[in-house]
Structure formats: structure tokens, C-alpha cells
Amino acid sequence: MVLTIKDLPKDKYVMPGNAACPGCPENLGLKFVGMALGEKAILTIPAGCTSVIQGLLPGSGLKFPIINVPFASSDAVAAGVSVAKKLIGEDAVVIAWAGDGGTADIGFATLSGAAERNDNIIHICVDNEAYMNTGIQRSSQTPLGAWTTTTWKGKKERKKDLPMIMLMHKIPYVATASVAYPLDFIEKLRKAASIKGFKYIHLHAPCPVGWRFDPMKTVSVAKLAVETGMWILFEAINGKVVISPPSKPYVDKTKRKPIKEYLSIQGRFRNITEEILKDLERQVDENWETLLKFT
Amino acid sequence: MGLVLTTLTGNYAVSYAVKLSRVKVVSAYPITPQTTIVEKIAQLIEDGEMDAEMIRVESEHSALAAAYGAASAGVRAFTATSSHGLLYMHEMLWWVAGSRIPLVMAVATRTIGPPWNIWTDHSDLMDQRDTGWLIAMAENNQEVLDETIKMFKITEDPRVYLPGIVGLDAFILTHTSEPVDIPTQEVVDQFLPDRRQPYVFKAGDPLIMGNIPKDLELNMRMREDIDKAMERAKKVIDEVDFEWGKLTGRRYGGLTECYRCEDAKHFIIGMGAWVGDMREAVDKLRSKYGVKVGLIKIRYVRPFPREDLIKWLSNASSAVVFDRSFSPGSGGHLFLETVAHASVAGVRTPIKNCLAGIAGVDVTYEDIVDVVLKSISEVEEVGTFKEFIEWYYRGGR
Numbered sequence: 001m002v003l004t005i006k007d008l009p010k011d012k013y014v015m016p017g018n019a020a021c022p023g024c025p026e027n028l029g030l031k032f033v034g035m036a037l038g039e040k041a042i043l044t045i046p047a048g049c050t051s052v053i054q055g056l057l058p059g060s061g062l063k064f065p066i067i068n069v070p071f072a073s074s075d076a077v078a079a080g081v082s083v084a085k086k087l088i089g090e091d092a093v094v095i096a097w098a099g100d101g102g103t104a105d106i107g108f109a110t111l112s113g114a115a116e117r118n119d120n121i122i123h124i125c126v127d128n129e130a131y132m133n134t135g136i137q138r139s140s141q142t143p144l145g146a147w148t149t150t151t152w153k154g155k156k157e158r159k160k161d162l163p164m165i166m167l168m169h170k171i172p173y174v175a176t177a178s179v180a181y182p183l184d185f186i187e188k189l190r191k192a193a194s195i196k197g198f199k200y201i202h203l204h205a206p207c208p209v210g211w212r213f214d215p216m217k218t219v220s221v222a223k224l225a226v227e228t229g230m231w232i233l234f235e236a237i238n239g240k241v242v243i244s245p246p247s248k249p250y251v252d253k254t255k256r257k258p259i260k261e262y263l264s265i266q267g268r269f270r271n272i273t274e275e276i277l278k279d280l281e282r283q284v285d286e287n288w289e290t291l292l293k294f295t
Numbered sequence: 296m297g298l299v300l301t302t303l304t305g306n307y308a309v310s311y312a313v314k315l316s317r318v319k320v321v322s323a324y325p326i327t328p329q330t331t332i333v334e335k336i337a338q339l340i341e342d343g344e345m346d347a348e349m350i351r352v353e354s355e356h357s358a359l360a361a362a363y364g365a366a367s368a369g370v371r372a373f374t375a376t377s378s379h380g381l382l383y384m385h386e387m388l389w390w391v392a393g394s395r396i397p398l399v400m401a402v403a404t405r406t407i408g409p410p411w412n413i414w415t416d417h418s419d420l421m422d423q424r425d426t427g428w429l430i431a432m433a434e435n436n437q438e439v440l441d442e443t444i445k446m447f448k449i450t451e452d453p454r455v456y457l458p459g460i461v462g463l464d465a466f467i468l469t470h471t472s473e474p475v476d477i478p479t480q481e482v483v484d485q486f487l488p489d490r491r492q493p494y495v496f497k498a499g500d501p502l503i504m505g506n507i508p509k510d511l512e513l514n515m516r517m518r519e520d521i522d523k524a525m526e527r528a529k530k531v532i533d534e535v536d537f538e539w540g541k542l543t544g545r546r547y548g549g550l551t552e553c554y555r556c557e558d559a560k561h562f563i564i565g566m567g568a569w570v571g572d573m574r575e576a577v578d579k580l581r582s583k584y585g586v587k588v589g590l591i592k593i594r595y596v597r598p599f600p601r602e603d604l605i606k607w608l609s610n611a612s613s614a615v616v617f618d619r620s621f622s623p624g625s626g627g628h629l630f631l632e633t634v635a636h637a638s639v640a641g642v643r644t645p646i647k648n649c650l651a652g653i654a655g656v657d658v659t660y661e662d663i664v665d666v667v668l669k670s671i672s673e674v675e676e677v678g679t680f681k682e683f684i685e686w687y688y689r690g691g692r
């Protein structure tokens with residue numbers, strides 16, 4: 001059965017007028033989490049943009065139960081909540097909602113630990129490819145060549161392949177998603193919630209502030225990432241990779257748009273050299289090749 | 296009914312206290328000499344003797360984080376650590392206290408490196424004084440067991456709602472067997488009510504903890520309330536001690552215990568396992584040297600026993616504070632706090648600091664007798680101390 005907009009609940013979990021920047025991808029992602037799992041979700045949120053987006057204490061612009069937690073602790077706190085809810089016999093879907101820093105860098109040991117223990121939680125990495133909350137510093141998820149405030153001449157290293165690393169943890173569920181494909185994301189969230197154990201969803205989240213593009217274009221940029229093949233949507237149940245429908249056409253390399261289309265609408269790639277462009281193109285091919293080996 | 300004593304190490308005393316307190320989630324990461332606390336609990340759970348879940352985390356930061364998650368979600372939780380493990384989770388200690396989530400942790404007090412050193416001092420424990428946790432320190436394995444059970448009741452009292460640490464000296468208690476009375480489950484059940492906490496996270500209930508404050512003054516008031524809760528805890532600690540005493544016959548006093556203080560002119564102040572040696576020193580100083588010495592045993596570092604110390608010290612001739620931890624460039628931790636509160640209260644008694652037993656160096660009751668005799672004679676000669684902070688090494692510097 002294919003999910004359509006009509007099937008989604010009307011309840012809102014993200015209130016208008018919260019503290020997100022215009023065009024914020026994290027805000028979009030949170031809306032979709034609300035639509036998918038609203039009444040069941042308990043969120044742990046480490047330091048990052050979502051700490052701000054929530055709005056100001058004692059109020060809040062989000063309607064989830066939320067435990068804000070130290071930067072490197074979201075999965076461990078979530079694991080504790082999940083065990084407690086099991087013992088109490090309460091139905092809850094415990095979600096660690098963390099940025100790329102809180103997931104791939106400072107939070108990485110905690111993430112890997114929870115995954116290896118197969119704690120019954122969903123980790124969502126909302127990946128805006130830098131530390132946005134502290135002012136656009138590079139992270140391990142920043143792509144090669146991208147400008148950040150700690151890589152003024154462009155990042156010299158490539159993006160760490162986190163979904164692949166999580167796949168290698170042999171957890172029951174790994175998926176990638178994009179804020180441009182809400183139904184795909186929502187379906188994946190619901191599937192994840194129905195599976196016991198550790199579930200990892202990596203949500204691509206283009207940030208107008210950090211990537212230097214018009215806030216009207218968040219969804220178009222996110223779409224282009226998929227259409228150029230730079231971001232591949234897939235899911236893997238018990239390690240078996242299935243390319244998701246939005247990315248299916250791009251298994252065929254000739255169908256992919258030139259990555260220049262994706263890069264040129266973002267200010268952060270303004271100064272990349274021809275050599276880096278070639279390197280990025282090569283990375284796209286390489287990433288596809290690697291991933292398809294697991295299908 | 297006769298008392299049946301079991302021989303237990305300090306660590307096993309913690310494990311049994313945790314079991315008797317019906318803890319539901321234990322999460323921990325191994326570090327010497329805390330390990331056997333958690334190993335025992337794992338065994339009790341696997342053998343079906345204890346109805347709880349264990350989260351075998353990958354670090355101490357996560358150990359406290361997971362215990363915090365479980366406690367925030369509504370169940371009694373426990374963790375234990377030591378030394379570098381405690382420092383590694385330091386950030387989480389602040390978070391748990393700031394969230395006002397009751398939780399209990401055992402700390403096997405141990406030296407901090409470098410060099411790697413597994414023996415006791417109190418640097419790790421004392422490094423947590425500003426976090427907002429209640430901090431108790433035990434003298435023997437019976438007190439370890441009793442204080443751990445009591446700590447659940449104290450931390451879950453609505454007047455307090457703060458997390459709490461029970462400290463026990465590395466090896467001197469953690470790995471030394473002593474006869475201990477293990478209370479029955481019925482006694483503990485009678486003593487310890489079901490878990491209480493200020494709020495519980497539940498699906499469908501949009502409660503938020505920890506987002507950015509709109510009003511900084513509100514934030515400041517939240518910090519101030521931690522301080523007020525510490526003040527309120529003093530009474531709760533007393534009450535709980537009294538109640539536990541009624542059930543078991545064991546009363547320890549509240550924040551302090553005073554040994555042979557009634558007619559004392561000179562005081563020894565200290566905490567932890569070497570208080571046992573200090574008792575012997577007091578007896579010796581009285582019987583052999585005829586000096587009227589009393590001992591103030593610090594049972595709680597937080598809340599700090601300001602009133603007790605002021606009361607005993609205000610009419611004293613001298614006092615020596617023995618510290619197993621210090622702040623480089625300043626002085627011993629217990630000493631600094633004692634003199635600060637005493638001087639504010641107008642106490643003029645000369646108080647000296649003896650830094651000893653740091654990095655696990657062994658100190659005997661004879662050493663303590665030595666230090667106290669010298670300090671008494673100095674005060675009697677000059678009326679005060681030439682040096683207020685002394686590093687003590689057996690046989691001189």
C-alpha cells in the first residue's frame with residue numbers, strides 16, 4: 001500500500017512561529033516525525049539547532065515530550081528511556097534526534113554503542129553537513145570542497161559514509177531519507193517503529209543558512225541531491241539494501257543530473273576547482289557502486 | 296532476635312543495597328575498583344534474584360546518561376564508577392542534578408592520574424562538589440550498605456529531588472571484607488516507599504526539559520533552588536537516619552557524627568575509611584596522653600555540615616582537618632570549606648590542614664596521633680599555627 005498525504009494525521013507537532021530560520025530543514029523533518037509517530041514519540045535531543053528551534057523555556061514550539069540532553073549522550077539517554085518504558089509496560093517509540101555532529105562526531109561512540117547493544121530506539125541523524133548551531137563549522141559529514149567557517153578554502157576531506165558504517169553494525173534497520181521526500185521518510189519511520197532493536201535513519205537536510213542558498217529552495221536543493229545521485233535513498237532490513245523509489249532511476253548513471261546543478265545553487269561550493277569537481281563526481285560513482293553491492 | 300552477620304566487601308554491600316532498594320535499571324562501565332559492584336549485580340539479575348535490567352554501556356558518560364534516561368522515564372536507576380570514570384561523566388552529573396531527577400551512584404573513591412594509580416584518595420569525589428549531587432562518604436561496609444538504601448529515600452523525597460552519591464574508599468572498603476548485617480527485604484520495603492520524582496516522560500504528554508530559557512532570572516532561580524534543596528536535605532537526612540535507626544538499630548547522626556566530643560577541646564575532622572583510624576587515635580590521645588580530643592566525622596560533603604562544625608568548633612582550642620584531596624594553589628577541600636564557614640560565623644579557633652593519604656599513601660592511627668600532638672603543642676605554645684597547611688609524610692618531608 002502506498003502512503004499518500006490523505007493518510008496522514010492532521011495533528012500538528014511543530015507549531016508555527018517557532019525559532020527555526022526560514023526554510024529550515026530540521027523543522028521540516030520534525031513535522032514529518034510528528035506525522036509519522038506523533039502520539040507515540042519521546043525524543044532525546046542533544047545540543048544543536050533543534051535545541052533552539054524548540055523555542056524558549058518554559059514554553060515550547062514542539063508538541064513532543066522532549067528530553068534535551070548533553071551533546072554526546074542522546075542514544076544512551078534514549079536507551080534508558082526505552083528500557084524503562086518496557087519495564088513499565090508503556091507503549092512509546094523512543095527517538096534520538098541528533099545533528100550530524102551529535103551523531104557522527106562527538107556522539108559517535110554513544111551511537112555505535114547503542115547500535116551494537118541493539119537498544120530498542122530509532123536514531124535519526126538530521127544531516128545539514130556542518131555544525132550549524134555554533135556557526136557553520138565543518139563536521140565529518142561536510143562534503144569535500146565545501147566552505148565552512150573552519151574551512152575557508154573548502155574542506156579537504158571527503159564526507160564520512162555514516163549509513164554504510166551503520167549498515168556494518170548489522171542492526172535490524174538502516175535507511176536514508178531526505179526532507180524533499182516526506183512520504184518516503186514517513187514510511188521509513190513507521191517501518192522503523194514496527195521493528196524491535198536499533199534503527200538508524202539518516203535524513204539529508206539542506207540548510208539555507210549554512211549552505212548559502214535561498215531559503216525558498218530547501219526542497220529543491222534536497223531534490224537535486226537525490227537527482228544528481230549525490231544522496232542515495234535506500235533502506236536495509238537486516239542488512240539487505242533496497243534502493244528506495246525516488247532514487248531508483250539513478251541506479252542508471254546516465255539518468256543522473258550533472259552534480260554541477262546541485263553544487264552551483266549553493267554558495268558553499270562557489271570556489272571549488274575543476275579537480276575537486278571531478279573528485280566529487282568520482283565519489284558519487286564510488287558510493288553507488290559500494291551500496292549496490294549490498295542489494 | 297539475634298543479628299545474623301554476613302561477611303561482605305564494600306562493593307558487595309553496595310550491590311545488595313541496590314537489590315534491596317528494588318532498583319529497576321542499572322547501567323555502568325567497568326573501572327577498578329568499582330567493577331565488582333556491577334559484576335555482582337549482573338549475576339544477581341542473571342540468576343533471577345534481582346528483577347532489573349542492566350544496560351552494559353560503552354562509557355561512563357553513557358552509563359550516567361542511560362541511568363538518567365531510565366530515571367526520567369519513571370523507574371529507579373543506579374550506576375557506579377570511580378576516578379577517571381567519574382571525571383568522564385562529569386558533564387552528565389550537572390545535567391542530572393539540573394533536571395532534578397533522583398538517581399543514586401556509588402563512587403569507589405580513587406586517585407586521578409597521571410600516573411595510573413588505583414589506590415584511594417578523595418580527589419575524584421571532591422571534584423563533583425559543585426554539580427548539585429548530594430555526596431555522602433562511608434566509614435565502613437555497614438555504613439556503605441545502609442547509606443546506599445537511605446540515599447534512595449533521601450533523593451526521592453519531594454523536599455530534595457536531587458541525585459546522590461555514596462562514596463567508599465578504594466580497596467580499604469571496596470575490596471575488604473567485614474561483617475555486615477543485610478536487612479531483610481521486608482524491612483527495606485517498609486522503609487522505602489515507591490519511587491517519587493518531580494515528573495515523568497510519557498508518550499503523548501508534551502513535556503519538555505532543558506530547552507533554552509527565555510528568562511535568565513528563572514534559570515538563576517532554578518539554580519538557587521538546588522541550593523535550597525540542599526538546605527532542606529539536611530532535615531531529610533536526619534529524619535531518614537532516625538527512621539532507619541528505628542528499624543535496624545543503626546543511627547549514624549545526620550551530616551556528621553561526633554565521637555567523644557562532649558568534653559573535647561581539640562578536634563580531628565575527616566571523612567571516609569580512615570575515620571576508623573581517627574577513632575583509634577582519639578582513644579590513644581585520651582588514654583595515653585590525657586588530651587581531650589574529639590572526632591568530627593564528616594558523613595556528608597553535600598550538603599556541607601556547616602552548622603555542626605560551627606557548633607563544635609566555636610569553643611574549641613584547636614582543630615586539625617585531614618584531607619585526602621586538595622586544590623593546587625589553595626588547600627585541602629574539607630579544610631577550605633570548614634575554615635570558610637567557621638570564620639564567617641566568627642569562630643576564632645586555630646584550624647590546621649593536614650594533607651595526607653593523597654595518591655593512596657597509607658596513614659595509620661599513629662601518624663594521626665603524631666600530627667595531632669604536634670599541633671596541640673604548637674597551639675599551646677604560640678596560640679596559633681605557624682603554617683596552616685601541612686603536607687604530611689611519615690618520617691618527615
Ligand SMILES: Cc1ncc(C[n+]2csc(CCOP(=O)(O)OP(=O)(O)O)c2C)c(N)n1
Pocket residue numbers: 026047048049050071072098099100101102103128130131132133134139
Ligand atoms: C560537549 C559539548 N561540546 C560542544 C558544544 C557546543 N555545540 C553545541 S551545538 C554544536 C554543533 C551541533 O552540530 P550538529 O550536531 O551538526 O547539529 P546542528 O546544529 O547542525 O543541527 C556544538 C559544537 C556542546 N554543547 N557540548
Ligand code: SF4
Pocket residue numbers: 020021022023024025026027049053128132133207208209210
Ligand atoms: S541554521 Fe539551518 S538547520 Fe539550523 S535552524 Fe537555521 S536553517 Fe535550520
